[in-house]
Amino acid sequence: MPEADSPIERPHCSLAIRVRYVECDPMGYLHHSHYLPYFEMGRTELLRQSGANYRDLEEQGFFFVVAKIAVNFRKPARYDDSLELITRITRQTHVRIDHAYELYHQESRLLLATAETTIACVDREGKIIAILENLGSKAG
């Protein structure tokens, strides 16, 4: 990633999420698997903010699949907690987009988790295709 292209200057998106009862496990914690849909919601909102829309893209035959994910869970979240998710694009080529995520407890500002994902674009048959130029300029 070129130095001139720092994460700080990249567009990012803040999303408020309230933890649902169904998402919490017998420990009383937000189950670790439910962080992934949160990150997906972050990507959806970041794209919407750029003027595009995943749903429209799917209707046009562009599907995004997650190729890699890595999450660090630092502190648990609990039922009814208000969280803030920060999503940003850290790298984009014509075949992949990397995002980074920070999930905070809204009141205490505690950092609960950080994550990184790599997504690729595929067609209806699941074949990898180039990411729309258009989307690139909009979302990146």
Add this chain to the structure above:
Amino acid sequence: MPEADSPIERPHCSLAIRVRYVECDPMGYLHHSHYLPYFEMGRTELLRQSGANYRDLEEQGFFFVVAKIAVNFRKPARYDDSLELITRITRQTHVRIDHAYELYHQESRLLLATAETTIACVDREGKIIAILENLGSKAG
């Protein structure tokens, strides 16, 4: 389908299910919403047992949607419990299939829940279509 056809003589299917950790809530109970996928698995297995296959049906353009569901929750299930689900068809017309379900705790034979669903068949556009004759004789 013969009129005298009583539920008792109807084909039914028994499915073993082990409760997953992610399905349990802060009370330590299997969350009530997760019974619905269990019932869906029961329908899948009942259909498979009849020689048909939901996945093939979807590829042929026949989709099944749940129109109605009613569940009575009698006793809770817990993480790692082994359950037995009994699924049977109680009524079938050319536009709908009704199923009944009984969910048991495998060891204790306690009845945990009973349920009824009505499903309808739709095409790719979501329009209600007649249920395959073939499927009728196979599944009913």
Add this chain to the structure above:
Amino acid sequence: MPEADSPIERPHCSLAIRVRYVECDPMGYLHHSHYLPYFEMGRTELLRQSGANYRDLEEQGFFFVVAKIAVNFRKPARYDDSLELITRITRQTHVRIDHAYELYHQESRLLLATAETTIACVDREGKIIAILENLGSKAG
């Protein structure tokens, strides 16, 4: 239910929900099992609006379990749809609370689903206990 105690005068709560990608199935529809957590969110918000809080109640040893649920699915919802859920209490005794739900597509005002649930209050060991007088007056 006495005539003087009509649903219309009862407190109700409106909750905005956006359908998540992870909640949609291969038909592209919000999977029917995911309506149940929505209804649970409706109960959470209705209670909050009355000044109480499920999380605090759980910490005090009052747990609410779903004893019965019935849902009519009328129209499908899709990924990224904005929905409005109306939740109201229809009946309350010292051992159970009945709620009714209406789920609308926000833009089109189409009614997507209606539902009814009965919840009971249990203690930490799962034994049914009387619902707090206090909660009664607040939530009902």
Add this chain to the structure above:
Amino acid sequence: MPEADSPIERPHCSLAIRVRYVECDPMGYLHHSHYLPYFEMGRTELLRQSGANYRDLEEQGFFFVVAKIAVNFRKPARYDDSLELITRITRQTHVRIDHAYELYHQESRLLLATAETTIACVDREGKIIAILENLGSKAG
């Protein structure tokens, strides 16, 4: 734990999993978030195979939390696919256990995903505690 202990000689566990309809998304693929509960099921079975039991451990006040997870998604899985999950412990200290996972399509033997997790042991209050010696010898 002997230093020469190579991953290959370590106990591992094979678990058969059939993909559920509710776990598949509008692309028709097993949603990436649902791989995490599969890995959790792998850990549960590996522990059971060693003679211990997560549920008993929780009753004794030992809880396992996921601290880190990394997944590589290589090929999609679809509704009704029969998968095989291989779970093994790759490293264990007195405060953490690392697992590695390989998820295969049962018929084709295609490798669908690989993953690694780090879990830690906490008490009822969420404080990190030493992993039972006993569990170590049994599970590792």
